[in-house]
Each structure stands twice: as C-alpha cells, then as structure tokens.
Amino acid sequence: MAAMQIYLPIAEVSVNIFVLLGLGGIVGFLSGMFGVGGGFLITPLLFFIGIPPAIAVATGANQVVASSVSGVLAHLRRRTVDFRMGLVLLAGGLAGSTLGIGVFARFSAAGQVDLLIQLSYVLFLGLIGVLMLQESLRALHRRTRPGAKLRRSHEHLLVHRLPLKMKFRTSGLYISVIPPVCVGALVGFLAAIMGVGGGFIMVPAMIYVLGMPTKVVVGTSLFQIIFITGFTTVMHATTSFSVDMALALLLIIGGVIGAQIGAQAGLKLKAEQLRILLALLVLAVAAKIALDLLLQPAELYSLTPMRLP
C-alpha cells in the first residue's frame, strides 16, 4: 500500500497521516505523563515537518484545547479546580491574547513573525527549563539529606500587600487580584504568539507568585487554558484564516490517546524524576531553536506567498 498522504486544505500541503497521528501521539504521551498541554512541543515539531509557521501556531492552539479538556475532566471529578481563580486569570488572559494576536499580525506584516516565535520559545522555554531543573535537583538533594533547610509553607508575598483583595476559597487564599490578572495576561499573550497553552509558565507562577496550593494548580491552570486557547483559535481563524481543521483533528486523535497512555505511565515514575525529565525536554527544545537562530542556515532566503484578497 502506498504511503497514506492527506492533503491539508488550509496549509495546502500533503502530509503523511501516520506522521501526524504519531506526532500527536508522542506529544500527547508526554503531556499526559507530565501534566502539561504539550503546545510547546507540537508547534516546533510542525515547523520541522514543513507546516507554515502561522498555521502551526494557530492549529497548535486548537490542539491544546482538546488535551486541556481531556485533562480538566479528571480534575473536576477530584474537585481540584478553583473556578474563581480561573475566571480572574481568564480576565487577564483574554486581554493578553488580544494583544498577542495584534502583535502577531504586526510582526507577520513586517516579515519578522518567525523571529518573534523563535525568540519567545528560546527565552521562555530556556528560563522555565533552567528554573525547573534547578528546583527539582534541589528537591532530590533534600530527599537524600533530610537535615537540609525547608522553604516555609506560608510566606507573606507581594500578593498580600496589593489592594483589590479577594477570597479564593478552593485555594484557601485571600489575595489581591492584580497579580493573577497579570499572570493571566502574560500567559494569554504567549498563547497567541507561541501557539501554546502556557501551562509551563502558569503552573510555576501559581505556586511561587500567587502561593496557591499544589493540588489545585494543575486543574485550575487547565481550566483557564481551555478558554485562552479556544479564544486564540477563534481569533486566528477570523484574523489570519490560519487554523487547519484537518491537521488539528489528526493531531487531536493522536494526542488524546497518547495523553491517556502517558498519564498511566506517569504514575509509575517519581515526581522529582518526572520533573527533571520534563526540564531536560524543555531545555532540549529551547536549545534546538536557539541553534537555528545562531547557526548560519543552509538557505538564506525564504518565500512568503501573498494571497490576493
């Protein structure tokens, strides 16, 4: 039998079906295992197989919606979603996403959208990867030497001093809404320009900036990511016509199956080991993209077909 190709209607490229299902599956497996959306992996992988960057970003956002819905359902059953916090983050997120879509369109017109995407990836993945690696190595160290100093569980952070305080019962917090709105806005902005849900930024920010308890962090993050990436998908579809439904569907099918298998596999590994592996994965992606920017490319020219309206 000939290789199973599928012609993607919006991207206008023909790609092997099994490559897309496999890509979705691998990323889904990793996202299920580590509890992240996987957008930061799927979007660069789509670049590598020749999907135009704008379509990869918009379709990546659509794929994250599916994996986040799948993930949030499990957290809803365990009642580990702080809806009030989710909505506050969302308010900031929608503003950030709108801004991000505008910046994306501006850079697209100036021919610098690839640079914008690549720099965002290197910067944010590099930063988060290093922080995560450092933190999990320290945790591993502490476990082997029990006498070491522990971080206090309840500290008075910046969030307690700012005005506009609000009670978040599920998280057991009484804090200002300004920091969550800002965190939401940053994540929404990144979702729009990187095609990611932003869980890799949201989760550490919720723990270290907002001081939320770890058990509600993942569920709440996933809850608001559904809306942010959903909003981003619709915005990209209406402003740049760059969502490819057929591509998204194949990635989603591979992704949701992979995620369920990954979640089972994740239960067999220790939390610290899991975090070190995720940190290394994040750093590897950042390093690959950084090298693309630093090394002289084989082809110095690139083409952008300009459609007639």
Place this chain on the structure above:
Amino acid sequence: MIRLFAFLMMIAPAFAQETVVAGLSQTKVSITAQFEGSEILIYGAVKRNAPEPEGPPLEVIITAEGPAMPVMVRSKDRRFGLWVNTGAVQIDQAPSFYAIATTAPLAQILTETEDLRHRISIPRAIRAVGVAAENLDAPSFTEALIRIRAASGAYGMREGAVTLSEDTLFRADVALPANLTEGDYRVRIFLTRGGVVIDSLESTINVRKEGLERWLTNLARQQPLVYGLLSLLIAVVAGWAASAGFRLLRA
C-alpha cells in the same frame, strides 16, 4: 526581386505550414483529502499541408504553469549574532508551479529573443517588473525564488522528456505534485525550428479542491467565525470523548 521571392518560398513552409494539434489526458484535477498528485499526459501531432521542410529539425517544448501569485522573498543576515530577516523583495507575479519538458536542451532549440517574447524558460516566466529599481541585488532574490521552488519540486525543467516520433507525433507526462495550489493551470505547447517558434497552442487544466476540502476552505474563508467555533467544538468533543472512553475502558 526574383531572388527574394525564391528565398521566401524556401523558408515560408517552415514558418507557416506546420501547425500543432494536441490533447490532454485530463483537463480537470480534483484535490480531495487523499490527493497524492496527478500525472497528466500531453499528446499531440504536427499537421502539415506540404512535405516536411529541410533544415533544422522540428523541436517541441511543453510548459505547464500554476496560477501566478505575488511572492515576498526575504533574505537573512546576521544581526547581533542572530540570523534574522533583513532584506525583502516582492516579486510581482510568480507561478505557483512551473514545469518545462522539451525534446532537446532548451538553449539549443530556443533563442533568447523568442524566450523573451513567449516567456518560456523559468526565469522568464517570473514577472519581476520594477524589482531591479528598488533593490540592487534583486537578481539574487529571483534566483533564490527559483532555487527554493526547484528544490521543493514546484519548478522543474526536464530536457528531453518530450518524445517525438517521426517528426509528427509527440507526447510527454507532466507530474503535478501533491502540494498543489488550486486554480487554472495553463499548458502551452510550442513547435520550434532553428530556435524560432513556428506554432503554439494553449490549453487549461482546472485544478479544484473537492468534497470536504472544498467545503472546509470555503467555510474558513467565507465564514471564519463559524469555522473557528466548529474547530473549537471538535477539540472539546474529542477531549471529552477520550476522557470518557478511557474511563469506560478502565472500569
């Protein structure tokens, strides 16, 4: 005067009395989800109302070209240690696909002047009016366009790919790749002798998305909001179905 008349009588048949008739194996290509490219057979014959003239041999050139579109060509340069887009030149019209098949090396069977008039070779098929004025190294941008499109299989020249039998019947295959843009594809057939075009014929292949592909493209373009919301709905349902399905499996 008589000498001139005799000369005209001698060369006239070569220019006026050979005409081309041709057909295509298909004039309609449907892009469906399973589209893997398409092979088009172009065949034809040379019609004469006099014996074949002496002199340079008859040659055939066949071109197939996709819809022309403006293309932005960008060049990268090193800035602050990073490779970023620095230069840009807009090419007015470049065909999305261009294939040439000939009976012999193009340089031997077509003169520069004739190429310029009929826009046959790949560089001539790209229209870059006014490009030279706005950028000094514009030729390198046009070359890059041709190089990149040739590497991806969108542009190509196959010299000797047209088979001509008994200076009358000819045929050639043109492979349309899987990554095809929709639109009207123009097929041109040229007969040349001594580098001069003596007759030509033009035909069209209609390349259209069909079925689901057609429907999705139209929806995405004409009702982007509905399309976006539908994409969203599919994602939500797929996410829910996976979660529900695996819970059933485990139970």
